[in-house]
Every structure is written in structure tokens, then in C-alpha cells.
Amino acid sequence: MSKGHILQCSTTLTFSKNQFYDYQKKYKCHLQSVILLLDCFQLLTNRLLKNSLSGHYEQSEAIPTLRLLRDSAIAMTTFLSFTITNTDFLTFKSMTKRYSPISDFLKNKFGCKVFKVSLNAGLTCPNRDGTKGIGGCIYCKPETLMPLNYHYENNPPLSPFNKGGMMGGFLDDMKIREQLYDGIAYIRKRHKAEKFISYFQINTNTYAPVSALEKIYQEGIDHPDVVGIAVSTRPDCVDDNILDLLQNLSKEKFLWLELGLQSSHNKMLKLINRCHTVENFTDAVKRATERKIPVCSHVILGLPGETREDMLATARFLSNLGIWGIKLHHIHIHKGTKLEEMYKKGKFRPLGLDEYADLVVKFLQEIPEDIIIHRLCGDTSRRFLVAPDWSVNKFLILDKIHRLMEERDTYQGKQRIKERRNNLCQP
Numbered sequence: 260m261s262k263g264h265i266l267q268c269s270t271t272l273t274f275s276k277n278q279f280y281d282y283q284k285k286y287k288c289h290l291q292s293v294i295l296l297l298d299c300f301q302l303l304t305n306r307l308l309k310n311s312l313s314g315h316y317e318q319s320e321a322i323p324t325l326r327l328l329r330d331s332a333i334a335m336t337t338f339l340s341f342t343i344t345n346t347d348f349l350t351f352k353s354m355t356k357r358y359s360p361i362s363d364f365l366k367n368k369f370g371c372k373v374f375k376v377s378l379n380a381g382l383t384c385p386n387r388d389g390t391k392g393i394g395g396c397i398y399c400k401p402e403t404l405m406p407l408n409y410h411y412e413n414n415p416p417l418s419p420f421n422k423g424g425m426m427g428g429f430l431d432d433m434k435i436r437e438q439l440y441d442g443i444a445y446i447r448k449r450h451k452a453e454k455f456i457s458y459f460q461i462n463t464n465t466y467a468p469v470s471a472l473e474k475i476y477q478e479g480i481d482h483p484d485v486v487g488i489a490v491s492t493r494p495d496c497v498d499d500n501i502l503d504l505l506q507n508l509s510k511e512k513f514l515w516l517e518l519g520l521q522s523s524h525n526k527m528l529k530l531i532n533r534c535h536t537v538e539n540f541t542d543a544v545k546r547a548t549e550r551k552i553p554v555c556s557h558v559i560l561g562l563p564g565e566t567r568e569d570m571l572a573t574a575r576f577l578s579n580l581g582i583w584g585i586k587l588h589h590i591h592i593h594k595g596t597k598l599e600e601m602y603k604k605g606k607f608r609p610l611g612l613d614e615y616a617d618l619v620v621k622f623l624q625e626i627p628e629d630i631i632i633h634r635l636c637g638d639t640s641r642r643f644l645v646a647p648d649w650s651v652n653k654f655l656i657l658d659k660i661h662r663l664m665e666e667r668d669t670y671q672g673k674q675r676i677k678e679r680r681n682n683l684c685q686p
């Protein structure tokens with residue numbers, strides 16, 4: 260167990276005498292069985308914690324079991340219609356991470372350090388080439404997402420599907436494999452990662468005929484240490500044929516689909532020129548989850564004119580959709596974007612770091628604790644950035660968020676757990 264990973268889980272169950280008495284009257288013959296069950300629950304939880312704290316096994320192994328125990332206890336109390344007055348045992352959390360980060364998920368799933376390798380398939384976006392829109396989303400600057408080992412200045416557009424010519428794409432097989440091998444070598448050395456996820460991140464990675472996509476994805480996973488693949492795209496660019504392809508691929512490698520939503524409000528999607536609707540997103544999620552493809556949604560906090568309530572409504576919207584992951588970004592103003600024009604004309608003010616951290620914490624409180632958090636902030640380079648200044652210091656942002664969660668003693672899903680407790684405690 261890594262140092263600092265301490266599970267907190269109170270297992271004290273307190274029942275009022277009256278509750279027991281009422282309960283005994285109602286379910287006389289079963290009372291002893293229920294007490295026995297609760298004792299077992301307490302014993303199991305304590306044993307799990309003890310083993311975890313003594314390093315007998317990793318925290319990541321204990322968490323799913325604790326979740327199972329907790330959910331069984333909730334189910335039991337709900338089924339038997341009685342109330343637990345002290346519900347602290349319903350929560351457990353890591354002292355180092357008060358949310359469910361993708362790094363823990365991947366480590367738990369693959370048993371080692373797993374990193375993503377960003378790949379550029381050389382595709383463009385229908386919101387740039389005129390098919391859906393022109394100019395793209397008002398904040399979009401694809402260069403900021405280029406793989407580390409890719410020098411876009413030296414690579415002219417080569418992809419036959421890159422109709423818009425925006426971004427130096429390269430599609431031939433060697434180039435994708437080269438990126439993969441170079442990326443793996445770099446990340447293995449720098450981060451000591453053992454396994455890798457091929458991450459098609461930049462632009463719209465389903466924007467090509469299915470046969471071409473199949474080839475691209477296969478090239479992208481052609482390495483013995485690649486254990487998974489992530490495909491990032493727009494919600495209006497995943498027809499059934501593409502989802503079928505992803506479903507087939509998911510039988511070969513662990514796969515997830517990333518869909519850009521950004522906001523759950525159509526008026527906002529219009530303002531930022533997304534050229535798709537919230538309904539497109541809901542439909543894509545439904546069809547993907549029907550195929551058991553895990554979906555991770557992208558959300559941007561701090562879009563022009565969005566209120567705190569609007570953003571928290573997006574959290575609640577996603578919480579009820581059955582998605583698997585969320586990737587949070589703050590809004591950057593990049594050079595050469597429409598957003599830069601708005602900023603220079605005084606029509607848009609980006610969030611301050613304190614405001615952003617506060618919003619992230621509140622957003623996390625709203626979403627279920629088992630949604631995997633892929634990111635808590637965006638990442639950019641100073642050479643593209645106009646504002647805010649704090650954007651370039653990812654560690655500062657993460658530190659601010661983590662500290663705030665500590666200070667407030669809060670965690671992912673807290674608000675939902677509170678609601679669940681209230682429901683449980685209803686007579």
C-alpha cells in the first residue's frame with residue numbers, strides 16, 4: 260500500500276431503542292438475523308480496513324468490496340424499512356484522493372502503472388470543414404492537444420479525410436505506429452509506466468469511413484504493452500456502424516469512448532458554436548451504453564455567460580445518464596480563437612483560480628462517487644495561451660483543488676450521499 264493511502268470508514272451503527280422495539284414488533288422472528296447480519300457487516304468492514312492499513316493488500320482492492328458492503332447495507336435497510344441513525348459508515352474515502360481518479364481505476368484494473376499515449380490520426384472535425392460548421396468551437400485550438408513527440412510545424416496535412424486542412428495530420432500507418440512507439444518509449448522513461456492506453460485525442464476521431472477507422476485504430480494498438488484504447492469524438496459523429504466497430508474492438512482491448520458535451524444547455528452549445536445539441540449527446544450515450552461501451556464526457560467550466568447553477572445542473576444531468584467517466588476542463592483563451600476576440604473586446608472574463616477550484620469541488624460533490632474522473636483541469640502551453648495565467652500551472656491547480664477538498668472535508672458524491680441518507684432516515 261502506498262504511503263498516505265488511508266481509508267476512512269466508520270463502522271459504528273447506532274440504532275435507537277425505539278427503532279429496535281418497533282422493528283421487533285413488526286418483524287419479530289427476523290430480528291436476531293438482522294443483528295447478526297449487521298455484526299457480520301461490521302466485522303467484514305473492520306477486517307478489510309485492517310488488512311488494507313497493514314499493507315496486506317492495496318486500497319484499490321479494498322474499495323470495490325467496501326462499496327459492495329455499503330450497498331448491501333443500504334439495500335438491507337431499505338428492504339426492511341428501518342432507520343440507521345448514524346450513517347457515517349455509508350461513506351469511505353481515500354485521504355489522498357477524495358474522488359475516483361482514472362489513474363487508480365487503471366492501476367486497479369491492470370495491476371500496474373498505466374499511462375495514456377496521445378495519438379494524432381490526422382483527422383479533422385466536421386465543425387471546421389463546413390459539414391456541420393465553420394471555424395470550430397469558439398475556444399478550439401487543436402495544436403494544444405498534439406502529441407509531445409509531434410512537431411506540427413514540420414508536418415503538412417496528409418490525411419485524405421482531412422478536408423478542412425486544419426492541423427497537420429498524418430495518416431499513413433507508419434506514422435501512427437511511429438507515434439505509438441515513440442510515445443511509449445518517452446512515457447515509459449519519464450513516468451515509469453508499464454502499460455499503455457492508445458489515446459486518439461485530437462480533433463474528431465470517428466470522422467472517416469468505418470474501414471479507414473478500423474485500420475487507424477488497429478495501428479494505434481499494435482504494441483504488446485498497449486492494454487486499451489480511448490477514442491475522443493463529437494456526439495453527432497458516432498453512427499451505429501462506428502459504434503459497432505468500437506464494440507468489436509472492445510472485445511480485443513479495454514476501450515472507452517470520449518464524447519464532448521461541455522455544457523448540458525443548448526443555449527450554451529449554440530453560443531460556443533458546438534453545432535450539436537444536448538439531445539445528440541443523450542442519444543449517443545444511449546446507443547454506446549447499449550453496446551456496453553463506457554462513455555467519458557468532456558465538460559468545460561467557466562464558459563461565457565454560464566452561471567454556477569448552470570454548471571452544477573450539468574453535473575446533475577450527467578449523474579443521471581449512466582456515464583462511466585467525466586473529464587473536467589477550465590476554459591483557456593487561446594491565440595487566434597473567437598474567444599480571444601471576445602476577451603479582447605471585454606465580452607468575456609475567464610474564471611479566477613479560486614473560483615475554478617470552488618466550482619470543481621462543488622461539481623464533484625454532485626456526481627456519483629463511482630464515476631471515474633479523468634481530469635480536473637485543462638492543460639496547455641504558454642505559447643498558445645492568452646489567459647488565464649494560472650492555466651499553465653497544472654500542479655498548482657490540482658493542489659488548490661485537493662487542498663480545498665481537505666479544508667471542507669468533502670469528497671466526490673457527498674451531496675448525493677447526503678440526499679440518500681436523508682431518504683434513508685425518513686420514517
Ligand code: SF4
Binds near residue numbers: 385533
Ligand atoms: S468539436 Fe472539438 S475538434 Fe471540433 S471544433 Fe469543437 S473543440 Fe475543436
